[in-house]
Amino acid sequence: MRVVMLGAGYVGLVSGACFADFGHTVVCVDSAAKKIEDLQEGRIPIYEPGLDALVAENVRQNRLSFTTNLAEAIKTADAIFIAVGTPSRRGDGFADLSYVYQAARDIAQNATGPIVVVTKSTVPVGTGDEVERIVKELRPDIEITVASNPEFLREGAAIIDFKRPDRIVVGANDPRAAAVIGEIYRPLYLNQAPIIVTSRRTAELTKYAANAFLATKITFINEIADLCERVGADVQEVARGIGLDNRIGRKFLHAGPGYGGSCFPKDTLALVKTAQDCGTPVRIVEAVVAVNDQRKRAMARKVIQACRGSVRGKRIAVLGLTFKPDTDDMRDAPSLSIIAGLQDAGASIIAYDPEGIRQAKALLSDVIYADDAYSCAQEADAIVIITEWNAFRALDLNRLREVMRDPILVDLRNVYPRTEAEKNGFKYTGVGIGMR
Numbered sequence: 001m002r003v004v005m006l007g008a009g010y011v012g013l014v015s016g017a018c019f020a021d022f023g024h025t026v027v028c029v030d031s032a033a034k035k036i037e038d039l040q041e042g043r044i045p046i047y048e049p050g051l052d053a054l055v056a057e058n059v060r061q062n063r064l065s066f067t068t069n070l071a072e073a074i075k076t077a078d079a080i081f082i083a084v085g086t087p088s089r090r091g092d093g094f095a096d097l098s099y100v101y102q103a104a105r106d107i108a109q110n111a112t113g114p115i116v117v118v119t120k121s122t123v124p125v126g127t128g129d130e131v132e133r134i135v136k137e138l139r140p141d142i143e144i145t146v147a148s149n150p151e152f153l154r155e156g157a158a159i160i161d162f163k164r165p166d167r168i169v170v171g172a173n174d175p176r177a178a179a180v181i182g183e184i185y186r187p188l189y190l191n192q193a194p195i196i197v198t199s200r201r202t203a204e205l206t207k208y209a210a211n212a213f214l215a216t217k218i219t220f221i222n223e224i225a226d227l228c229e230r231v232g233a234d235v236q237e238v239a240r241g242i243g244l245d246n247r248i249g250r251k252f253l254h255a256g257p258g259y260g261g262s263c264f265p266k267d268t269l270a271l272v273k274t275a276q277d278c279g280t281p282v283r284i285v286e287a288v289v290a291v292n293d294q295r296k297r298a299m300a301r302k303v304i305q306a307c308r309g310s311v312r313g314k315r316i317a318v319l320g321l322t323f324k325p326d327t328d329d330m331r332d333a334p335s336l337s338i339i340a341g342l343q344d345a346g347a348s349i350i351a352y353d354p355e356g357i358r359q360a361k362a363l364l365s366d367v368i369y370a371d372d373a374y375s376c377a378q379e380a381d382a383i384v385i386i387t388e389w390n391a392f393r394a395l396d397l398n399r400l401r402e403v404m405r406d407p408i409l410v411d412l413r414n415v416y417p418r419t420e421a422e423k424n425g426f427k428y429t430g431v432g433i434g435m436r
């Protein structure tokens with residue numbers, strides 16, 4: 001099949017490279033000339049494990065290419081995926097659909113024959129109807145069908161998520177579109193990946209419901225963690241105790257500093273707004289959004305408490321800045337609120353992150369950056385683990401303590417068991433690990 005991916009951002013690039021790897025001929029189109037130039041010269045603008053090799057191999061095999069020229073790319077395409085951004089609109093939290101609608105207009109203006117348009121961007125229910133209206137109005141002469149195919153990719157594991165999906169959701173009101181998309185995903189039949197074909201609106205809502213549910217699961221265990229601290233229970237054991245119940249499941253029950261990233265914060269908010277507009281508010285998700293927002297700042301207070309009530313004039317070492325490991329993404333990362341809270345309370349911050357420092361520099365001020373965990377801990381009054389990178393999971397705690405001024409460890413991801421930290425001379429604070 002010949003596929004065009006409109007938008008060479010995170011989702012477009014990963015999806016395009018994976019489709020090419022399935023054997024399709026893929027052209028990624030983006031209006032950002034610098035990005036396309038970089039990609040043509042083999043420079044990948046994002047950090048995602050395995051993506052550089054996947055792109056290089058498929059370019060070498062002539063299955064994957066990059067261009068700014070949509071008119072040329074669309075000529076022979078069977079399907080065109082819209083994979084542009086849908087950021088939160090400033091001020092009201094609704095998804096900003098201007099890039100999606102512009103993509104629809106560009107497609108309509110450049111289409112030369114029948115084509116299936118597939119929205120991969122996360123868009124509120126009903127967006128497909130509007131995309132269809134736009135293309136039909138501009139090009140009544142051509143048969144253009146519009147479908148929805150939401151992505152469920154985790155940053156840091158996107159390629160494996162794409163190639164071994166739990167399911168593929170296809171929202172198509174028309175059998176031709178469903179058949180074309182089915183053909184594009186056919187290489188996955190071998191792995192028996194379930195393909196669920198639904199109406200377009202159902203597919204659009206499925207994506208939001210999935211993310212909102214996962215965000216709810218995390219927020220639920222985070223609140224249980226707070227309760228554990230109060231009553232002297234251990235949230236990791238509670239999570240295991242409930243997670244082994246198949247109806248609940250063990251995943252997404254790790255208590256921490258709150259969820260961040262490019263999807264959960266924006267998608268939960270967009271769902272809340274859509275539901276309010278429809279007169280059927282999703283109050284659980286409203287609570288999740290509010291609880292998660294407050295939690296990030298509350299983590300700064302937790303650090304202050306661990307530092308005997310004050311961080312004024314103290315040097316706090318932060319390990320991990322990105323919203324999760326294996327990404328350089330800083331969007332809505334808990335580290336941003338936690339560091340701001342500590343700085344407001346008079347702390348000076350030294351930080352280290354394996355991949356996120358370049359992005360962090362643009363968002364944080366007055367932070368010193370270290371080259372590794374041990375130099376970060378040098379002369380520190382406390383060390384705070386915010387992101388559970390592999391590099392932080394087997395630190396030599398004794399060596400770490402020796403270079404610090406005060407051996408305080410605040411482990412916001414429960415990477416280390418309390419006993420191990422204490423054995424190495426640390427005063428330890430985890431999340432939801434109560435003491436009685």
Ligand code: UDX
Binds near residue numbers: 156252258259323
């Ligand atoms: C998420 C969804 O998983 C993916 O399906 C969707 O398409 C995009 O959004 P992503 O944002 O890359 O993916 O990361 P994910 O691994 O889901 O983690 C999101 C946030 O939740 C991170 O901040 C992470 O630290 C946090 N989290 C996750 C927890 O705090 N506890 C958990 O148990 C799991």
